[in-house]
Amino acid sequence: MKEVREPRKAIINAMPIYTMAHTNPALTHAISSLSRREIEVATKLLEGLPNKKIAVELFISERTVKFHCANIYKKLNINSRTALIAACFKTFVNLARPKP
Structure with missing residues (x-):
């Protein structure tokens, strides 16, 4: 018997992407150009x-x-998933630094 799989809505938790955009103005335009599915x-x-x-x-x-x-x-303007992760990590490190 074939299993019937019900479609489910994809839950978007794109906080790392949006955080990256808001903490790096150069990425704001690039992030806003991503489609919902790309996010x-x-x-x-x-x-x-x-x-x-x-x-x-x-x-x-x-x-x-x-x-x-x-x-x-x-x-x-990156070339791999590693670069995407590195950009997010760099953003979070910058967020965690105390402001002088």
């Missing part, structure tokens, strides 16, 4: 999920995930 994919990338798992969770193909990743990298 969902970027959030999953920041959670450390592989493309296959992102595809399953967002009900899209793995090829579509790769397409969104390429668009994200181009819009944010």
Whole structure:
């Protein structure tokens, strides 16, 4: 018997992306240019999920995930998921520093 899977709404927790944008004015325009789906994919990338798992969770193909990743990298002027994570980490480190 084939299992019927009910579609579920993707919950967007894009706080790292928006925090990155608001603490780095140069990224504000780039972040605002991301589509809703690209933000969902970027959030999953920041959670450390592989493309296959992102595809399953967002009900899209793995090829579509790769397409969104390429668009994200181009819009944010980065070249890998590691660069995306590094940019977020750098932003959080800057937020944690005490202001003089």
